[in-house]
Amino acid sequence: MENLDVIRxxxxxxxxxxxxxxxxRPLTVYLNDKEIVTLLCSPMDERQLAVGxxxxxxxxxxxxxxxxxxxxxxxxxxxxxxxxxKTPRKESVFNRRPPNKELxxxxxxxxxxxxxxxxxxxxxxxxxxxxxSKKRFLRxxxxxxxxxxxRSSELFKSTGGVxxxxxxxxxxxxxxxxxxxxxxxxxxxxGQCLLDDVSTKDKILLxxxxxxxxIVLKVQxxxxxxxxxxxxxxxQAVKLARDLNMTLVGFARGKRMNVYxxxxxxx
Amino acid sequence: MENLDVIRxxxxxxxxxxxxxxxxRPLTVYLNDKEIVTLLCSPMDERQLAVGxxxxxxxxxxxxxxxxxxxxxxxxxxxxxxxxxKTPRKESVFNRRPPNKELxxxxxxxxxxxxxxxxxxxxxxxxxxxxxSKKRFLRxxxxxxxxxxxRSSELFKSTGGVxxxxxxxxxxxxxxxxxxxxxxxxxxxxGQCLLDDVSTKDKILLxxxxxxxxIVLKVQxxxxxxxxxxxxxxxQAVKLARDLNMTLVGFARGKRMNVYxxxxxxx
Numbered sequence: 001m002e003n004l005d006v007i008r009x010x011x012x013x014x015x016x017x018x019x020x021x022x023x024x025r026p027l028t029v030y031l032n033d034k035e036i037v038t039l040l041c042s043p044m045d046e047r048q049l050a051v052g053x054x055x056x057x058x059x060x061x062x063x064x065x066x067x068x069x070x071x072x073x074x075x076x077x078x079x080x081x082x083x084x085x086k087t088p089r090k091e092s093v094f095n096r097r098p099p100n101k102e103l104x105x106x107x108x109x110x111x112x113x114x115x116x117x118x119x120x121x122x123x124x125x126x127x128x129x130x131x132x133s134k135k136r137f138l139r140x141x142x143x144x145x146x147x148x149x150x151r152s153s154e155l156f157k158s159t160g161g162v163x164x165x166x167x168x169x170x171x172x173x174x175x176x177x178x179x180x181x182x183x184x185x186x187x188x189x190x191g192q193c194l195l196d197d198v199s200t201k202d203k204i205l206l207x208x209x210x211x212x213x214x215i216v217l218k219v220q221x222x223x224x225x226x227x228x229x230x231x232x233x234x235x236q237a238v239k240l241a242r243d244l245n246m247t248l249v250g251f252a253r254g255k256r257m258n259v260y261x262x263x264x265x266x267x
Numbered sequence: 268m269e270n271l272d273v274i275r276x277x278x279x280x281x282x283x284x285x286x287x288x289x290x291x292r293p294l295t296v297y298l299n300d301k302e303i304v305t306l307l308c309s310p311m312d313e314r315q316l317a318v319g320x321x322x323x324x325x326x327x328x329x330x331x332x333x334x335x336x337x338x339x340x341x342x343x344x345x346x347x348x349x350x351x352x353k354t355p356r357k358e359s360v361f362n363r364r365p366p367n368k369e370l371x372x373x374x375x376x377x378x379x380x381x382x383x384x385x386x387x388x389x390x391x392x393x394x395x396x397x398x399x400s401k402k403r404f405l406r407x408x409x410x411x412x413x414x415x416x417x418r419s420s421e422l423f424k425s426t427g428g429v430x431x432x433x434x435x436x437x438x439x440x441x442x443x444x445x446x447x448x449x450x451x452x453x454x455x456x457x458g459q460c461l462l463d464d465v466s467t468k469d470k471i472l473l474x475x476x477x478x479x480x481x482i483v484l485k486v487q488x489x490x491x492x493x494x495x496x497x498x499x500x501x502x503q504a505v506k507l508a509r510d511l512n513m514t515l516v517g518f519a520r521g522k523r524m525n526v527y528x529x530x531x532x533x534x
Contacts, residue, residue, distance in 0.1 A: 041446050042446040052459070181306070181307065190319040191322065217323075231428060250427075
């Protein structure tokens, strides 16, 4: 956990306070020297995560097959060695949501350098694409947009298990989409915008889900200056948003919100 | 949405009722005839999801590049054609959480057959591994385990953005883990069990997160007879759990729970 400065905004007040933000780190799992996957995770119990992941994916059956587990926590790397030196089937590591290229590419080409260095190399690359929008939004408009967003997604709440995402211009919800996956809901919004020629610049992205580094990168790619969620951000999401000149708002519930970066856009 | 029969259990009552459960379907995205990814998603706005996914991953820049989008909703396939016929870089589809092999393998080798057929082929294969445990649990013990689980994970709730998972024998929590990802939390529990020689048979898996088909498959792999969550299940999770002889419990909050399959294990 990291203690970060946050601006707490309500209809009547605006003040700086400290907030505990959860850590998010990449962990790359190797099985017998073959790279299997990079997971974004909470950096604790990494050995258990690596072993449990390999069990869940069918690479590992029981403890007797294990020879060694070596963790380099600083670099975010874990090597699992088995006695039989099984080689994973190719198809098992091919499909499903791919990584974000910006964050994973460095890791794929060189696993010798430190995790932090990789992260910050990736961020350096992204800095060239910082958000340029100078647009400011009234806090009342953000509260109102979030209120509309939550009421609109009530429709689907009969089932309980759905995430929502929306694009707002500060007055109306221009696009709203729902999905069982928080990534999918955001992708559907941006897909709709592209198909309907709705500009995403100078707009607000609203989400019901956690704000992770991957969501921040999606939002940055569409040059959206503000991302607002009723859920929590991770530490990496906050750091990225600060570097990318993006305004990141978490815990937007009722008439309150926590602004983790670039609060000047909210007046 | 699907209306399924569910057994609502409280300390005083047990009755059958109907419950709306959210749909979960695989969607395989092709870019210029190259298979890119299979997403588990809510089966609506599939075109927007495909396009938004390709935009977020950097395969697609703007609408002008698009030539055609063909959706076969029944088969869960979408083909996106661009004018330039870009070929995705290999590294971009390689890393990150791979798919569950049981569900994805069929899709990888043959995309001509119907989605439902693939799903049920996969399920047929899994049926050979149905849960054999005959153990029954008292409802009071489940309420109590869930209560301990929620109180234990309070520790980390200062940050808001964390999932928890635990293994219980009906009396105590044997293992409890937290992570920003719901999959990671479950993998950490099973990894710990494997490393510490804790048998997962005849136990209860508790989770804070949504019960999707992938979570059910993880639980089945460790032969855990009961999965309990404070969140919702998806329709595919319920169907799989019924076929696998697993007891699936959702919305376990306070002194209530909804049992979606094999309620005979709860007495």
